[in-house]
Amino acid sequence: MKLANYEKxxxxxxxxxxxxxxxxxxxxxxxxTYGGTVQAVRGVSFDVFKGETLAIVGESGCGxxxxxxxxxxxxxxxxxxxxxxxxxxxxxxxxSLSKNQLREIRGADISMIFQDPMTALNPTxxxxxxxxxxxxxxxxxxxxxxxxxxxEMMKLVGIPNPTERLKQYxxxxxxxxxQRIVIAIALMxxxxxxxxxxxxxxxxxxIQAQILELFEEIQQKTGVSIILITHDLGVxxxxxxxxxxxxxxxxxxxxxxxxxxxxxxxxxxxxLLHSVPRLDLKGKPLEPIEGTPPDLFAPxxxxxFTARCPHAMTVCEKIMPETTRLTETHDADCWLLxxxxxx
Amino acid sequence: xxRYIVKRFFIMIIxxxxxxxxxxxxxxxxPGSPFNQERGTSEAxxxxxxxxxxxxxxxxxxxxxxxxxxxxxxxxxxIKNPNQTVxxxxxxxxxxxxxxxxxxxxxxxxxxxxxxxIAALRHNGVIDYLAMTFAVxxxxxxxxxxxxxxxxxxxxxxxxxxxxTWSSSAHMVLPTLALATGPMAIIARLTRSxxxxxxxxxxxxxxxxxxxxxxxxxxxxxxxxxxxxVVTILGTLVAAILTGTFVIEKIFAIPGMGKYFVESINGRDxxxxxxxxxxxxxxxxxxxxxxxxxxxxxxxxIKLNAKGGE
Numbered sequence: 001m002k003l004a005n006y007e008k009x010x011x012x013x014x015x016x017x018x019x020x021x022x023x024x025x026x027x028x029x030x031x032x033t034y035g036g037t038v039q040a041v042r043g044v045s046f047d048v049f050k051g052e053t054l055a056i057v058g059e060s061g062c063g064x065x066x067x068x069x070x071x072x073x074x075x076x077x078x079x080x081x082x083x084x085x086x087x088x089x090x091x092x093x094x095x096s097l098s099k100n101q102l103r104e105i106r107g108a109d110i111s112m113i114f115q116d117p118m119t120a121l122n123p124t125x126x127x128x129x130x131x132x133x134x135x136x137x138x139x140x141x142x143x144x145x146x147x148x149x150x151x152e153m154m155k156l157v158g159i160p161n162p163t164e165r166l167k168q169y170x171x172x173x174x175x176x177x178x179q180r181i182v183i184a185i186a187l188m189x190x191x192x193x194x195x196x197x198x199x200x201x202x203x204x205x206x207i208q209a210q211i212l213e214l215f216e217e218i219q220q221k222t223g224v225s226i227i228l229i230t231h232d233l234g235v236x237x238x239x240x241x242x243x244x245x246x247x248x249x250x251x252x253x254x255x256x257x258x259x260x261x262x263x264x265x266x267x268x269x270x271x272l273l274h275s276v277p278r279l280d281l282k283g284k285p286l287e288p289i290e291g292t293p294p295d296l297f298a299p300x301x302x303x304x305f306t307a308r309c310p311h312a313m314t315v316c317e318k319i320m321p322e323t324t325r326l327t328e329t330h331d332a333d334c335w336l337l338x339x340x341x342x343x
Numbered sequence: 344x345x346r347y348i349v350k351r352f353f354i355m356i357i358x359x360x361x362x363x364x365x366x367x368x369x370x371x372x373x374p375g376s377p378f379n380q381e382r383g384t385s386e387a388x389x390x391x392x393x394x395x396x397x398x399x400x401x402x403x404x405x406x407x408x409x410x411x412x413x414x415x416x417x418x419x420x421x422i423k424n425p426n427q428t429v430x431x432x433x434x435x436x437x438x439x440x441x442x443x444x445x446x447x448x449x450x451x452x453x454x455x456x457x458x459x460x461i462a463a464l465r466h467n468g469v470i471d472y473l474a475m476t477f478a479v480x481x482x483x484x485x486x487x488x489x490x491x492x493x494x495x496x497x498x499x500x501x502x503x504x505x506x507x508t509w510s511s512s513a514h515m516v517l518p519t520l521a522l523a524t525g526p527m528a529i530i531a532r533l534t535r536s537x538x539x540x541x542x543x544x545x546x547x548x549x550x551x552x553x554x555x556x557x558x559x560x561x562x563x564x565x566x567x568x569x570x571x572x573v574v575t576i577l578g579t580l581v582a583a584i585l586t587g588t589f590v591i592e593k594i595f596a597i598p599g600m601g602k603y604f605v606e607s608i609n610g611r612d613x614x615x616x617x618x619x620x621x622x623x624x625x626x627x628x629x630x631x632x633x634x635x636x637x638x639x640x641x642x643x644x645i646k647l648n649a650k651g652g653e
Contacts, residue, residue: 074551107554114552119545124567124642133563134553169643185553 027085058246117178128166248304255330436600459534481528
């Protein structure tokens with residue numbers, strides 16, 4: 001589906017021709033519960049290239065976080081299970097690795113930043129210990145060198161007096177500082193891919209801006225690829241290169257930031273953009289998307305957005321639309337884009 | 344920290360004094376005296392006895408004498424066994440109760456925590472259900488029932504362990520088993536539920552995302568956070584077990600401190616009641632103090648200071 005763009009691309013775009021750092025294809029994740037089986041992720045495909053930031057946006061429960069957990073091999077099993085699909089990290093298939101092999105990649109090559117810095121750090125361990133334990137697990141680095149590295153990382157994320165602060169506990173730091181530490185921990189092993197799951201949601205807006213700038217700075221310095229998972233389009237507009245819009249366990253539109261913001265093609269993407277306050281539309285009421293997402297215990301056969309879509313047609317209910325290539329980088333799954341649809 | 348300990352020390356003294364005072368007046372509000380039980384002693388003899396022990400004095404004088412005995416820690420002779428002092432009884436009985444208590448606590452703590460962790464890791468699995476069934480049984484079966492069962496099985500039917508007394512390590516097995524099962528079950532249940540809560544925390548997910556081994560995640564990240572409730576009950580548990588458990592000591596004929604508790608109350612043996620009460624409450628208060636210190640060691644967010652924390 002979406003990856004085809006980049007594999008078959010004929011455009012002489014150096015970024016796009018590279019081997020992607022991460023290649024996800026037809027990923028499906030289900031959770032077995034007493035109430036039935038939830039199909040949380042239903043065939044997601046995307047690529048992440050070196051040094052870029054891919055934002056995955058969508059509302060709560062659309063499968064963003066499950067997708068990231070699946071890449072990390074952190075789906076709790078049972079009840080969760082990757083039922084289909086491939087996750088290739090630098091050409092290596094992750095879904096077939098053993099638990100121990102996966103653990104060696106986790107934290108070393110792929111790191112994760114969690115949403116809430118207030119709970120992501122262990123309250124009973126010193127910051128220094130929490131920074132160094134990962135690198136000491138993955139490499140045979142000495143304790144002094146690990147501490148040096150930790151000081152370096154603390155400097156990189158902008159924490160003053162790093163040597164002294166390593167001896168402190170999480171409760172002695174503010175929320176923004178804690179998120180910086182969480183980012184420093186994620187960077188300790190110099191990963192190639194950073195998955196940031198709503199990294200700014202729990203922070204207040206001024207701190208949010210600082211953290212986003214920090215992401216940009218780190219990416220420039222280290223060339224790390226970032227998957228940014230968020231529901232905040234403001235964050236996306238600031239740091240994403242490309243955007244994948246997720247809805248009901250599927251990616252329904254993917255494109256560059258410019259394409260998604262200025263030429264959205266899927267009605268859901270349009271709805272999402274319309275529901276964000278804008279300075280240039282002062283005085284006009286916000287347009288929320290009416291209705292609620294479909295029940296993923298029994299997802300609809302056709303397009304999952306049909307029930308909420310202002311342009312829904314008969315075919316939408318019954319058959320899931322094929323992916324339409326709009327440009328080399330822009331895809332959308334919508335029947336309106338089919339040539340047979342009435343314009 | 345130092346100021347906290349000093350302040351806490353004074354509070355501990357006051358607490359023990361309050362307990363001792365309440366016990367004194369409760370004890371004297373119960374009708375009867377040590378000398379009027381089916382002995383048929385003449386009134387003259389009784390009056391002499393009371394004069395000897397100072398029981399003919401007004402209550403406030405007795406209370407004063409009693410306070411003095413607490414401060415000097417000299418409770419005088421026992422009324423029922425006049426040839427030995429209360430201090431003799433305590434110094435003879437307590438080391439044995441203490442030995443039994445320490446072994447019991449260690450067994451209960453180590454096995455209880457281990458069982459709790461295993462149950463939490465195998466949440467809703469067969470091992471979890473087995474462990475928790477065992478824990479419910481351990482809590483519901485009184486230790487004296489368990490004591491007679493283990494004596495019947497190990498000492499009588501199989502003849503592999505001695506049935507009673509306290510003289511070698513083999514003698515310690517059955518009383519420890521009978522005494523430790525209950526606390527172990529309580530600790531296992533607490534550890535399990537607290538572990539289950541901790542394992543859902545973000546910092547555990549983060550530890551997994553760092554690629555740490557499951558062993559490190561459990562022992563380093565989860566256990567320390569999960570131990571708070573266990574430490575809370577451990578204080579009272581230790582005090583209760585250390586100062587002797589009357590029933591178990593009676594069943595296994597262990598010459599510990601526990602029996603003096605009960606016998607002294609039945610016999611209105613005022614000096615022994617007061618001595619054991621003060622001794623017991625001092626240990627209890629001290630254990631609760633240790634628990635508070637342990638909190639601050641486990642969780643750096645808990646600061647001990649003279650203002651009573653932030």
